[in-house]
Amino acid sequence: MATAATSTPAAWQPTLVCASLTVRVPREMAADVAAAAALGADVAELQVGCLDGFEPRRDLPVLLVQPRPLPVIVSYRPKWEGGQYAGEDEPRFETLLLAMELGAEYVDIEFKVADKFMIFCQGRNLKTIQATRADIVKIATTASVDIVDTSGMFQVLAHCQEKQVPIIGLVMKERGFISRILCAKYGGYLTFASLEKGKESAPGQPTVSDLINKYKIRQIGPDTKVFGIIGNPVSHGKSPIVENQAFRSVGFDAVFLPFLSDDLVKFLSTFSAPDYAGFRPDGKLVGYNTDYSGAISAIEDGIRASQPTDSTTSPLAGRLFVVIGAGGAGKALAYGAKEKGARVVIANRTFARAQELANIIGGTALTLSELENYHPKEGMILANATSVGMHPNVDEIPLSKEALKSYAVVFDAVFVPRETRLLREAAACGATVIDGLEMLIRLVMVQFKLFTGGMTAPERLMREAILTKTH
Numbered sequence: 001m002a003t004a005a006t007s008t009p010a011a012w013q014p015t016l017v018c019a020s021l022t023v024r025v026p027r028e029m030a031a032d033v034a035a036a037a038a039l040g041a042d043v044a045e046l047q048v049g050c051l052d053g054f055e056p057r058r059d060l061p062v063l064l065v066q067p068r069p070l071p072v073i074v075s076y077r078p079k080w081e082g083g084q085y086a087g088e089d090e091p092r093f094e095t096l097l098l099a100m101e102l103g104a105e106y107v108d109i110e111f112k113v114a115d116k117f118m119i120f121c122q123g124r125n126l127k128t129i130q131a132t133r134a135d136i137v138k139i140a141t142t143a144s145v146d147i148v149d150t151s152g153m154f155q156v157l158a159h160c161q162e163k164q165v166p167i168i169g170l171v172m173k174e175r176g177f178i179s180r181i182l183c184a185k186y187g188g189y190l191t192f193a194s195l196e197k198g199k200e201s202a203p204g205q206p207t208v209s210d211l212i213n214k215y216k217i218r219q220i221g222p223d224t225k226v227f228g229i230i231g232n233p234v235s236h237g238k239s240p241i242v243e244n245q246a247f248r249s250v251g252f253d254a255v256f257l258p259f260l261s262d263d264l265v266k267f268l269s270t271f272s273a274p275d276y277a278g279f280r281p282d283g284k285l286v287g288y289n290t291d292y293s294g295a296i297s298a299i300e301d302g303i304r305a306s307q308p309t310d311s312t313t314s315p316l317a318g319r320l321f322v323v324i325g326a327g328g329a330g331k332a333l334a335y336g337a338k339e340k341g342a343r344v345v346i347a348n349r350t351f352a353r354a355q356e357l358a359n360i361i362g363g364t365a366l367t368l369s370e371l372e373n374y375h376p377k378e379g380m381i382l383a384n385a386t387s388v389g390m391h392p393n394v395d396e397i398p399l400s401k402e403a404l405k406s407y408a409v410v411f412d413a414v415f416v417p418r419e420t421r422l423l424r425e426a427a428a429c430g431a432t433v434i435d436g437l438e439m440l441i442r443l444v445m446v447q448f449k450l451f452t453g454g455m456t457a458p459e460r461l462m463r464e465a466i467l468t469k470t471h
Contacts, residue, residue: 014218015183016042016190018073019208020201022050026059032195037069039208043106043190045073047201048095049084056095064102071105081110089113093120108138136189138168140202142176147261148270150179154186161187173204174235175260178228180206182257184220185275191217215255216244225254227278227451230267234258242444242465243451249458254451278451288450289332294443296336299383299411302434307408317341320377322407324368324398325385326353329413333383334361342381347371349386371399375406382426383411389420401425408432415440441466 019036021044023029029051033044046063048054064072076092077083085092096107096117109117137160141153150171160167166189171179180191193208194200211217229237235258243256254277261267268279279285296316303315321342323333330346334357338344344363348354351367358365366374388398394417404410410426415436423433444466445457 015188015220017208017211017217018043018045018190018192019070019195020045020047020192020205021195022047022199022201024050024052026051026062030063030065033063033072034069036195036208039195040212041070041193041208043073044070045075045108045192045201046104047075047077047083049076056098060095060099060102064099064104066103068103073106073108074099074104075108077108078110081112089116090120093117097121106136136166136168140168140170140172142172146263146266147175147178147259148263148266150176150182151270153179154182157183157186157188171204172202175204177204177206178257178259180204181211181215181217181220181255182226184217185222185224185226185255187222214241214244215257216248219248219253220255221253223253223275225275225277226257226271227254228257228259230259230261230264230279232260232262234260238440238466239444239447242462243448245465246444246448246458246462247452249461250452250455252452252455256451288446289335290443290446290450291329291332291439292336293446294439294441295329295333295383295411295413296340297442298434298438299381299409300340302411302432302438303381303409306432314340316381319343320345320380321383322347322371322374322380323383323385324348324371324388326350326357327385330385331357333385333413334363337381337383338363345374347374368398372403375403378406379408380406381409381411382407383413384420384422385413387414389422390414391416395421397421397425401429404429404431409434411439412436413439437466 017040019041021029021032021036023032029046036044048059051059074096076085076095078085078092096109099107139153139156153169153171157167157169168189169179169183170176170191183191191211192202192205193211194205196207227243229239237258240256240258247254247256259267268285272280300315303309307315309315316337317340319342321337322345323330323337324347326346326348330348334344334346338361344361345366346354346358346363347366347368349368351365354365382399384398386398388396389412399422404426407426409432410423411434412420412422413436414420418435418437423435427433441463444462445459448457448462449455
């Protein structure tokens with residue numbers, strides 16, 4: 001719970017971005033306030049309990065000197081609330097009162113001792129606390145089991161917004177990450193962020209830059225549609241960067257988020273409101289395989305650009321198409337190649353999975369050792385749909401250079417690094433190579449069109465966003 005020397009906000013206001021600062025030296029913390037302002041933060045939280053040898057009357061004037069580039073919240077959290085302060089309440093209360101006297105716009109006080117703090121304040125000659133109780137309610141919980149735990153917080157935020165009660169409502173840890181962004185949709189007063197990665201004051205906290213630039217939090221409002229990627233893990237994905245920039249570039253009021261969930265059925269039943277729009281058009285669940293669309297079109301265009309082809313048919317028609325891997329990407333490539341008229345061969349570390357997929361699509365299954373000596377004809381196409389060669393294991397390769405000599409075209413779904421060892425050695429053998437980044441660019445363009453109801457994807461912007469953010 002926070003008390004503030006501010007008036008109640010209007011019925012709707014954009015959610016403020018607050019940089020939570022935890023450095024150990026007062027002058028460095030004061031400098032971080034300026035750094036937060038430069039990044040675009042609206043408020044800075046000074047966690048004074050983090051300061052080494054903190055002495056309120058010596059250090060607070062340094063932290064609160066005017067002019068200040070941002071309004072500040074002074075937090076002095078006790079150990080029983082997850083902070084560093086281990087003493088009695090009265091010296092801590094004195095510190096918060098001193099902060100108010102020195103011009104702090106907000107101080108943070110815990111619900112457990114809120115009444116005790118207000119009694120302590122009675123009779124003090126402080127205009128900032130006269131005739132006030134809690135100006136802003138703050139609730140911080142933890143998503144202990146699943147991401148659906150955040151839905152209750154959104155209900156609280158929406159209720160308080162309707163009643164015009166200023167509230168900060170956040171859910172901790174990675175499964176609660178979406179609450180730090182979607183609080184802007186439900187009327188949260190502010191959301192906390194770190195100055196940079198590695199300086200988080202709580203688990204699951206994004207950076208100021210990510211909130212403003214990656215998730216475009218300043219543009220999120222009550223009518224914003226919510227899209228995202230659901231799964232575990234999801235934090236490594238590039239889609240939020242690309243899709244959010246693309247949405248804003250065409251004026252589409254939406255946000256794309258990573259939804260860390262272990263239970264898809266529970267997720268879909270919990271987040272069933274129309275504003276969660278990426279998976280529920282007209283009340284029905286509809287699925288599209290964008291991996292297939294992205295990978296196959298990338299391979300087709302790569303072949304067309306390097307080899308003479310018949311423009312009336314797919315350059316995959318009649319070709320021998322070998323897929324390494326029988327997981328999600330492998331299935332997409334196998335189905336896609338089969339649909340384009342290719343003869344499909346599946347090789348996988350677990351032969352039974354290769355055989356299962358081959359039986360479904362009407363293809364042939366091989367073991368990885370058999371693939372090393374498999375060259376029934378020249379001009380074959382190879383598609384790696386495994387993680388072999390992905391960072392940090394960049395020296396790994398799914399097939400030997402000698403075996404690669406039988407292939408005219410080699411595609412690698414790995415996109416970090418963009419040029420894998422597989423592609424380097426295939427190119428040295430004279431093959432046409434297509435990287436996984438090209439697949440990624442195309443699949444996010446397909447997703448954009450599906451999300452927006454048919455709008456043309458801003459290809460140049462999306463391509464530049466992926467190339468800039470992918471190593």
